[in-house]
Amino acid sequence: MREWFKNIGGRRIGKIACACVLTFALLFSLCSACVAKKQPDQISYVIGISQANMREPWRLVLTQEIREEAAKHSDVRLVITDATDNSEKQIADIQKLLDFGVDLMIVSPCDVKKVTPVVSDVYQSIPVIVLDRVVEGYDYSLFIGPDNELIGKQAGKSVSQMLNGKGTVLELCGSSASQASIDRSEGFSSIIDETGDIQVEQVHVVSESRDSAEDIVRAYGTHLRDIDAIFAHNDYMALGASRALEQLGYEDIRIVGVDGFTGENRGIDLVRRGIIDETITCPTGGREAVQYALEILQEVSGVPKQVILRSHSVTKENADAYEAGLNRSYEEPDKIIDVGYAQVGTESAWRLANTQSIKTAAKEFGINLIYEDCNQSQERQIEALRRFIEMDVDVIVLSPVVDSGWDEILEEAQEADIPVLLSDRKVSTKKDDMYMTFIGADFLEEGRRAMRWVAETMEDPEECVRIMEIEGTVGASPSEERSQGFKEVMQEYPNCDIVYSSCGDFTYEGGKQVVEEYINSHDWDIDVIFSQNDDMALGAAEALENNGITPGVDVKLISVDGARSAFEALIDGRLNCVVECSPLLGPQLMKAIKDLMAGKELPLRIITDEKVYTQENAQKYIRSRKY
Numbered sequence: 001m002r003e004w005f006k007n008i009g010g011r012r013i014g015k016i017a018c019a020c021v022l023t024f025a026l027l028f029s030l031c032s033a034c035v036a037k038k039q040p041d042q043i044s045y046v047i048g049i050s051q052a053n054m055r056e057p058w059r060l061v062l063t064q065e066i067r068e069e070a071a072k073h074s075d076v077r078l079v080i081t082d083a084t085d086n087s088e089k090q091i092a093d094i095q096k097l098l099d100f101g102v103d104l105m106i107v108s109p110c111d112v113k114k115v116t117p118v119v120s121d122v123y124q125s126i127p128v129i130v131l132d133r134v135v136e137g138y139d140y141s142l143f144i145g146p147d148n149e150l151i152g153k154q155a156g157k158s159v160s161q162m163l164n165g166k167g168t169v170l171e172l173c174g175s176s177a178s179q180a181s182i183d184r185s186e187g188f189s190s191i192i193d194e195t196g197d198i199q200v201e202q203v204h205v206v207s208e209s210r211d212s213a214e215d216i217v218r219a220y221g222t223h224l225r226d227i228d229a230i231f232a233h234n235d236y237m238a239l240g241a242s243r244a245l246e247q248l249g250y251e252d253i254r255i256v257g258v259d260g261f262t263g264e265n266r267g268i269d270l271v272r273r274g275i276i277d278e279t280i281t282c283p284t285g286g287r288e289a290v291q292y293a294l295e296i297l298q299e300v301s302g303v304p305k306q307v308i309l310r311s312h313s314v315t316k317e318n319a320d321a322y323e324a325g326l327n328r329s330y331e332e333p334d335k336i337i338d339v340g341y342a343q344v345g346t347e348s349a350w351r352l353a354n355t356q357s358i359k360t361a362a363k364e365f366g367i368n369l370i371y372e373d374c375n376q377s378q379e380r381q382i383e384a385l386r387r388f389i390e391m392d393v394d395v396i397v398l399s400p401v402v403d404s405g406w407d408e409i410l411e412e413a414q415e416a417d418i419p420v421l422l423s424d425r426k427v428s429t430k431k432d433d434m435y436m437t438f439i440g441a442d443f444l445e446e447g448r449r450a451m452r453w454v455a456e457t458m459e460d461p462e463e464c465v466r467i468m469e470i471e472g473t474v475g476a477s478p479s480e481e482r483s484q485g486f487k488e489v490m491q492e493y494p495n496c497d498i499v500y501s502s503c504g505d506f507t508y509e510g511g512k513q514v515v516e517e518y519i520n521s522h523d524w525d526i527d528v529i530f531s532q533n534d535d536m537a538l539g540a541a542e543a544l545e546n547n548g549i550t551p552g553v554d555v556k557l558i559s560v561d562g563a564r565s566a567f568e569a570l571i572d573g574r575l576n577c578v579v580e581c582s583p584l585l586g587p588q589l590m591k592a593i594k595d596l597m598a599g600k601e602l603p604l605r606i607i608t609d610e611k612v613y614t615q616e617n618a619q620k621y622i623r624s625r626k627y
């Protein structure tokens with residue numbers, strides 16, 4: 001390794017040398033009709049891994065998965081550092097990796113707040129994948145991690161069932177600085193609080209280790225008589241707790257852990273041997289990190305911004321089946337995949353681009369797409385899903401026009417054993433497992449970005465800003481969450497206020513009508529219009545112009561989506577800011593369908609990558625816009 005490091009500075013020279021050798025080999029091969037093979041020691045990429053620590057078993061598994069996945073590529077090298085849970089050391093490690101000249105960095109942060117600015121700086125020069133704990137903001141290429149709040153909720157449901165809704169739980173939490181532990185606790189208590197008759201005693205096990213957990217539980221002594229269950233934030237603490245209970249003779253206390261790895265004394269083994277009652281899996285994302293790292297380095301399009309991994313509840317009853325699923329080999333189905341797709345409608349430029357992206361990708365992936373345009377009607381979408389179920393399609397894709405009212409039809413799809421994928425918009429259902437994955441945007445962040453732009457461009461921070469909000473379809477997740485995100489940031493600016501809000505239903509005419517109605521009933525006194533999509537913003541601009549008000553000058557217009565028409569309006573000065581919401585979900589959706597049909601597990605959510613555009617940068621980007 002040392003010898004190799006000496007060459008690292010010359011790696012670039014090495015690559016040029018390799019390129020010359022290859023060129024010669026290629027010329028030679030043209031003459032001798034033979035193709036030069038890649039030299040085994042040719043390095044294409046060096047990936048730096050900044051690990052929070054190499055002490056926790058979860059991180060050892062993460063590192064092992066990264067190594068195994070990278071080993072499949074002879075031209076990839078890893079440089080791994082161990083921050084020993086010290087954020088100052090991690091910051092120094094990250095700088096060293098940057099100085100080595102790594103091509104991409106994978107960071108698993110020790111302390112989110114301290115490491116966020118460093119990741120943001122590195123991201124200005126090389127791609128960064130954040131693992132396990134997300135940093136603040138979006139200055140990174142990709143985040144891969146579990147949904148820790150959902151893991152906590154699953155534990156809460158399991159413990160509540162074990163205790164029949166009544167009793168006392170000892171919660172062995174991880175470090176209070178660990179966002180994962182905070183989220184797990186929040187999820188856990190959100191469910192426990194609903195039951196109303198379960199008390200929780202929380203203890204922070206700072207080292208999150210087996211032995212510390214064992215010591216803490218043993219110190220409880222006879223007080224354990226009052227404890228009915230233990231929820232440990234990882235399986236190692238669960239094992240420590242079980243050892244203490246065995247020594248003290250309290251063997252009826254139920255135990256739930258987290259992580260669910262295979263191997264001796266790890267979650268699946270502990271459950272199978274009856275040492276703990278349940279483990280909730282927390283995948284590391286190591287393999288996915290290397291796979292996406294190569295896609296990023298090879299500039300493959302469509303790499304998402306966030307991949308949220310799925311967790312499973314494993315008990316003695318399903319441990320064997322779960323482990324068998326881990327080792328299953330994947331094989332492409334030997335049939336054309338039939339996909340029923342219930343699209344919202346044709347209400348906006350975004351929607352047309354979204355439909356086109358999905359149809360084109362279906363063709364490219366060889367998938368038979370049965371497409372239904374449901375004209376912004378939930379009733380027609382439900383009817384379409386029923387037809388897909390009767391047709392016994394392989395997969396259903398739904399872009400739900402609104403987020404509620406889907407439980408019954410999704411139940412029918414489940415009973416028919418037809419997986420449902422959500423594209424673009426979300427649903428809220430009673431049960432968590434009603435669909436396989438969600439592929440779409442972070443609407444909350446889109447709303448925040450719109451208000452941040454308002455704040456950043458206010459001439460006088462003290463000035464009073466009167467805002468009109470033109471909302472999309474009532475009850476649709478983008479409408480609700482963009483509004484929520486906007487208001488969340490607006491709270492920091494007491495002089496800003498939404499003085500009028502009305503629904504434009506995501507259409508041009510809808511946006512135009514909102515402004516006309518306001519003008520007909522008020523003297524114009526609006527400083528900023530926040531329109532939740534481009535079509536409504538452009539309709540609003542026309543209404544303003546019809547009334548002698550200059551959009552983009554007399555009133556600032558902010559929109560969401562980023563269609564070409566919006567870029568043209570930025571360049572014309574009629575719009576001031578456009579927050580991107582990509583409709584180009586087709587490739588990711590079809591890849592997810594192929595993976596699903598090949599037996600692979602899908603992430604819980606795949607969140608698209610998006611940016612903010614203004615009059616200053618619109619001209620630069622308009623040529624590269626794909627919709």
Ligand code: GYE
Nearest residue numbers: 348350351424478506533
């Ligand atoms: O912003 C709008 C479309 O669901 C994100 O629906 C999508 C929204 C998009 O009509 O233009």
